[in-house]
Structures are given as structure tokens and as C-alpha cells.
Amino acid sequence: MSRERAGATGASAEELFRFEGDFSSVRIDWLTTEVRRRMETAPVAARARARLFASFVEMTQNIIQYAAPDGDGGHRRSGAIAFGRAPDGYWIRSRNPVRSTHAERLRARLERIRSMDPEEIVAAYRARLTTSREVDPLSRGAGLGLLGIARSTGGALSYQLEPSTPSGGEPFMFSLHVAVRAAPGESA
Amino acid sequence: MSSFRIDASTITPAVHFDECTSRLVLEGDCYPENPVTFFEPIFGALESHLATARPATFVADFRLRYVNSASTVALHRLFSVLDLASEAGARVRITWVHDPEDDVNEELGHDLSSGCRHAEFAQQAAPA
Numbered sequence: 001m002s003r004e005r006a007g008a009t010g011a012s013a014e015e016l017f018r019f020e021g022d023f024s025s026v027r028i029d030w031l032t033t034e035v036r037r038r039m040e041t042a043p044v045a046a047r048a049r050a051r052l053f054a055s056f057v058e059m060t061q062n063i064i065q066y067a068a069p070d071g072d073g074g075h076r077r078s079g080a081i082a083f084g085r086a087p088d089g090y091w092i093r094s095r096n097p098v099r100s101t102h103a104e105r106l107r108a109r110l111e112r113i114r115s116m117d118p119e120e121i122v123a124a125y126r127a128r129l130t131t132s133r134e135v136d137p138l139s140r141g142a143g144l145g146l147l148g149i150a151r152s153t154g155g156a157l158s159y160q161l162e163p164s165t166p167s168g169g170e171p172f173m174f175s176l177h178v179a180v181r182a183a184p185g186e187s188a
Numbered sequence: 189m190s191s192f193r194i195d196a197s198t199i200t201p202a203v204h205f206d207e208c209t210s211r212l213v214l215e216g217d218c219y220p221e222n223p224v225t226f227f228e229p230i231f232g233a234l235e236s237h238l239a240t241a242r243p244a245t246f247v248a249d250f251r252l253r254y255v256n257s258a259s260t261v262a263l264h265r266l267f268s269v270l271d272l273a274s275e276a277g278a279r280v281r282i283t284w285v286h287d288p289e290d291d292v293n294e295e296l297g298h299d300l301s302s303g304c305r306h307a308e309f310a311q312q313a314a315p316a
């Protein structure tokens with residue numbers, strides 16, 4: 001029996017959508033069609049929709065691209081992504097295992113972003129875009145993805161990176177939490 | 189390489205490249221997981237047309253909805269190619285159309301155009 005499930009969840013009144021399962025075989029077009037449908041029926045305020053969708057897809061593609069495979073020697077990459085309503089907008093959460101080498105890189109990148117104010121994030125995004133042709137071999141988006149998420153959410157992101165065993169063994173579990181605020185005057 | 193059309197999919201935009209009118213139109217969502225594969229034929233046709241036909245004018249219209257970060261890098265390169273053609277003497281006009289409710293896309297148009305020194309750039313808000 002498949003462990004994948006997607007759709008609205010009744011478990012939490014604030015959760016509007018969740019997918020958890022194997023990201024190595026998930027069809028992004030199926031997932032995003034489902035998400036757009038959920039946003040329309042939810043309903044998500046119009047101006048927040050684009051920001052919510054952008055961060056959702058970026059986070060999903062990060063899992064597809066960077067999640068460590070499950071430790072059984074197969075291709076399966078387990079992860080989870082969900083979004084829902086917050087008092088002042090929306091939240092998105094993702095969770096997936098990453099290799100320890102990638103964990104350190106992620107931590108450095110996220111700490112740098114978290115130290116910036118919104119203007120510095122915009123400046124860093126533009127600088128990164130200008131030099132994006134000197135491509136980072138490990139990053140298809142030249143490092144723009146996390147900066148883009150930080151930018152469209154005003155820097156409201158937090159994360160956890162923890163080794164899966166007390167001795168610090170592989171893989172690390174990576175959780176990312178992003179807050180998407182509704183525009184002024186809009187109710188979530 | 190001559191004129192061609194690519195139909196839109198859920199994750200990739202419709203592309204229409206017309207050699208006769210020197211026009212490129214991209215319309216729809218743009219978040220392929222491997223943008224290099226998607227954009228390569230566009231770069232191939234565009235660069236060959238600009239180098240061999242040396243058109244006096246070239247028009248590029250972008251009516252995109254969501255663009256992922258990897259495709260943003262490709263679009264930045266596309267804008268550079270167009271700006272270089274303009275620097276070489278062609279009159280290049282780029283139009284970026286965004287949904288009035290989509291400030292992410294509006295900012296993206298602004299960011300991409302900020303690298304253009306020679307091409308003409310116009311940004312319009314129009315409902316999707």
C-alpha cells in the first residue's frame with residue numbers, strides 16, 4: 001500500500017494542503033495543479049497566492065533535487081510539504097533528509113540569509129542573479145532559490161537541521177518553515 | 189533553425205519564435221526541473237537568427253506566470269543575448285507582462301530588465 005497522500009487534511013483546521021511520500025516519483029505538474037485548485041477553493045487572498053505558490057514550488061523542487069535517498073539502497077526520497085493559514089497570512093513547512101555535506105552548506109546559506117534585513121535580501125538576490133552565469137555546480141538555480149523565498153516572504157523563514165542519530169550520523173533531517181504574509185488590508 | 193512553436197505544458201510556457209517577423213513570445217508558467225533542456229532550442233534559434241539574419245528590429249514578449257529560480261537564471265541569459273543584439277545595432281524591444289495581483293512576477297521583470305543597457309524595456313500589468 002502506498003504511503004503517499006495529498007490533499008486537504010482535516011487533522012488541523014489551519015492546514016490547507018499536505019503531501020508526504022516519495023518525492024523521487026512525484027509529478028510536479030500533478031502536485032502544482034492540485035495546489036492551485038486548493039488555493040482557489042480555500043480561498044487564499046489573491047495577492048498572497050503568487051507568493052505562496054512561488055515558495056511552495058521552490059521548496060518542493062528543492063526536496064526533489066536535494067533530498068538524500070532513503071537508507072535502503074533504493075531511489076526513494078521521503079519528504080513532506082504542507083501549507084496552511086496563519087493569523088497574519090500563511091505558512092509553508094517542508095521536511096526531508098539531507099546528506100551531512102549538504103547540511104553544512106544549507107546551514108551556512110540560511111544563517112547568512114537570516115542575518116539580513118529585507119533590503120539586504122533584495123540586494124543579495126540581484127547580485128546573485130547578475131553573477132548567475134558563473135554557475136554554482138551544486139545548485140541549478142545558482143543559489144537564487146532560498147534568496148527568492150526569503151525575498152517574497154520578507155525574510156520570515158526558520159529552519160532546523162538535526163542529525164538523525166545522537167552520534168551525529170547520516171542523514172540530517174532538514175525542516176524549513178516559511179511565513180507568507182497577506183498584503184496589508186487583506187485577510188488570510 | 190527556423191520559426192517554431194512549442195505548446196505550453198503545466199510547467200513550461202508556450203513558445204513562439206517567428207523568424208519572418210523577428211519576434212519571440214513566451215507565455216505561461218515556467219518551472220521546469222531542468223531549464224537547460226527547455227531553453228536550449230530557444231537560445232539556438234535566437235542566437236543563430238541574430239547572427240545570420242541580423243534583423244533591424246527584434247521584439248520579445250514575456251507573459252509568464254510563475255518562474256522558478258533555475259528558469260530565472262535562463263531568462264537572465266536570454267535578456268543578455270537580446271541586450272547584446274541591441275548593442276550591436278538592432279532595435280530590440282522587450283515587453284514583460286505581469287498579473288496586477290502578482291508582485292513577485294512584477295519584481296522579476298524589474299530585476300531582469302535592470303541588466304539591460306541597450307534594449308528597450310516596457311512592463312505592463314494585465315490580468316492573466
